[in-house]
Amino acid sequence: MQLNDSVAELSGVGPKRLDGLHHLGIFTIEDLLSHFPLRYSDLATKLPSEVGSGEKVTFKGLVSSEPVLSRYGYRKTRINFRLLVENENIVVTFFNQPWVQEKLKLGEEVAIYGTYEQRRQTLMGIKILAKDSMDELQATYPASKEVTQKTLKALIEQALGKYKELFVDLIPEPIRFRYRLLPRMEMLFGMHVPKNAIEAHAARRTASFEEFFLFQMRLQLLKMTDQSYHGRSIEFNNNKLKAFIQTLPFELTAAQKKVVNEIVADLRRPKHMNRLLQGDVGSGKTVVAALAMYAAVSAGMQAALMAPTEILAQQHAKTLSQFFDVNDVRIEILTGSMKAGPRRQILADLANGDIDILIGTHALIQTDIAFHNLGLAVIDEQHRFGVKQRAKLREIGMNPDILAMTATPIPRTLAITAYGEMDVSVIDQLPSGRKPIKTQWLRNNEFEKAVSFIRKQLDEGAQAYVVTPLIEESETLDVQNAQAVYEDLMKYFAPQYQVGLLHGRLSNQEKDTVMESFKRNEFQVLVATTVIEVGVDVPNSTVMLILDADRFGLAQLHQLRGRVGRGQRQSYTFLISDPKTQFGIERMEAMTKTTNGFVLAQKDLELRGSGDVLGNRQSGMPEFKVGDPVHDLIMMETAQQEALEIVNTPDWADQPENIMLSKFLSETMERYRNFD
Known part of the structure; x- marks a missing residue:
């Protein structure tokens, strides 16, 4: 017998x-035992004075009136009787359970579980309890029509009895002792058949930690495998790097200095770098990336920067050229719209090693690209690129170190999951x-x-964005649309000011043309959908007006707000919204209270969930069965630290306290690698 036996080994499980069990994600005995309850019903008996109205409760007392069965409607029944609890008579009613009448004898003691209505002193009966279950908690599981609660409970109890000798501790004993965690056998019995609420809480706490700990162990092992795969040291020239920093027209912030040190330390290590650089809008990620790329160039290697759009690639090329104009660094840009002749020349120079830094879009991972010696690849707005695209970038450039950047603040919960x-x-x-940026709702x-207000700003020489969620009218959503708003504002600002329109149905070239015109101040107002969300820099823009703002998540609103405030002038954001839900109201209030993107991202996660924040398919957030990484963040971080300490210990798998953990991980890692 093994815990990875099929559940078909249990009696009562036919094809x-x-x-039905497979549809619930239950294939093995381990899966069944890890199919934990959603909640528990407290069956412990209480007095009426201890219970609030609407609570589910168990009352134990004497049947003080003859149960009366009445029929009404089509095959509907009702049983009424009185239950004497201490000195109070409670009226009990059971609907559509006529068999209950046989279990009720006048003057006999009985325990009834149901919903209590305090004002009327009535109990809506759910079931009559057996005497040996009155002090227990009753588990409620995720179930289905094919596999009911009753069936699940019977199978789980059968598995607990049959396989209990195989319940080995996966959390090493020193860690269990440190955090007062239960042995695995006690945890499993406490989760499925707890005697009381205290036992259930202790079991759930242990189960949550075990789930987080095993997740982090697998993650750290995968990371170690990735880092050791074809890793190499980039021996950059530290003196040149320091001299380059001195040429910058501004002082680096303490935070920038800290992350530069983290990145260049990684470059020098012989392990493969896979680092995420996150920073709020305007925090100065580009100059950090420039320093990292210069470090690679100083070591005689090439660097590449990949952006999600051509306009962002061009913006990066312009910014980096300003940084490097006093240094002997050749920067080129490669995009999909480039003509054949210049493209051939760039590819030839790239292969010869004459180009130090290449900037581009997804065109950088085309099959005809050949770097001479690519040491570092920087990916801007990394959530716009899939894992396969990042892997392709490694393949074409001798497996370079990777630095991914994002201006989308990621809560610590998501960062470590x-x-x-x-x-x-x-x-x-x-x-x-x-x-x-001053924000007003x-x-x-x-x-x-x-x-x-926008007109007054335009009179002072500034520009403004107006953002709307939809491109055209919708019969189902009562929202402003870009086309209608564009036409209205053209009339409002004519003839003094010009209005432009930007939306997702324009071609990439058309979008770039509109944005370039706006940057040159040919339009003073730009009406746009969320295509202007990421990266575009127009320092002259001072107002962001967002229509139907409650239809956006906090992270998206914050990104949109970050399009202004790029210059020296005071900037403003107006959120136009009549939210119809409490969540919508909370989002608007949060935006006006803070400009800290990390605070907003955490709030967004709490309000909307990881799938909505990052997109269900892209979030990468594993589905934990019992742990809640949003609300149990400290536990997740603790599990991460313990996992790190173990995997960084030489020969950790051979230590006596880690043998069962190592065996379990080796058996399950392949299944985890293929997780989508």
Whole structure:
């Protein structure tokens, strides 16, 4: 017998029931025992004075009136009787359970579980309890029509009895002792058949930690495997790097210095770097990337920077050229729209090693690209690229170190789960002198107030964005649309100011043309959908007006707000919204209270969940069966630290306290690698 035996080994599991269990994700005995309850019903008896109205409760007392069965409607029944609990008579009613009448004898003691209505002193009966179950908690499981609660409980109890000798401790004993965790056998029995609430809580706490700990152990082992795969040391010239920093027209912030040190230390290590650089809008990620790329160039290697759009690639090329203009560094840009002749020349120079830094879009991972000696690849807005694209970038460039950047603040919860295979560097400080963006929430009937404010800003020489969720009218969503808003604002601002329109149905070339025109101030107002969310830098823009703002998540609102405040002037964001839900109201209030993207990202995660924050398919957030990484973040971080300490210990798998853990991980790692 083994815990990875099929559940078909249990009695009562035929082909039909086996299929139903598979639909619940239960294939093995281990899966069945890890199919933990959603909640528990407290069957312990209480007095009426101890219970609030609407609570589920067990009352024990004497049947003080003859049970009366009445029939009404089609095959519907009702049983009424009185139950004497201490000195109070409670009226008990059972609906559509006529067999209950046989179990009720006048003057006999009975325990009834049901929902209590305090004001009327009535109990809506759910069931009559056996005497030996009155002090227990009753588990409620995720079930289905094919596999009911009753069936699940019977199978789990059968497995607990049959396989209990195989329940070995996966959490090493020193860690269990340190955090007062239960042995695995006690945890499993406590989860499925707890005697009381205290036992259930202790079991759930242990189960949560075990789940987080095993997840982190697998993650750290995968990370170690990745780092050791064709890793190489980039021996950069530290003196050159320091001299380059001195040429910058500004002082690096303390946060920038910290992450630069983390990154260049990784470059020098012989392990493969897979690091995520996250920082709020305007925190200075680009200059950090520039320093990392310069370090690689100083070691005689090439660097590449991949951006999600051509306009962002061009923006990076312009910014980096300003950084490197006093240094002997050749920068080129390669995009999909480039003509054949210049493209051939760049490819030839790249292969010869004459180009130090290449900037581009996904065109960088085409099959005809050949680097001479690519040491570092920087990926901007890394969530826009899939894992396969990042792997392709490694393949074409001798497996370079990878630095992924994102301006989307990621809560620590997601950073150590969805991005757990990456090391994370955080720029948590804005450059000095940057003015916080003033944010105001207005109702729809105050739209004119916001537009009037925009006109005043335009009169002072500034520009403005107006963002709307949809491109065209929808019969199902009552939202403003870009086309209609564009036409209205053209009339409002004519003839003094020009209005542009940008949306997702334009071609990439058309989008770039519109944005370039806006950057040149040919349009003073740009009406746009969320295609302007990431990266575009127009320092002259001082107002961001977002229509139907409650339809956006906090992270997206924060990204949109970050399109202004890029220059020296005070900038403003107006959220136009009449939210119809409490969540919508909380989002609007949160946006006006803080400009800290990490605070907002955590709030967004709590309100909406990881799937909504990052997208269900892209979130990468594993589904934990019992642990809640959002609310149990400290436990997750503790599990991460313990896992790190173990895997960084030489010959950890041979230590007596780790043998069962190592054996379990080796048996399950392949299944985990293939997790999608």
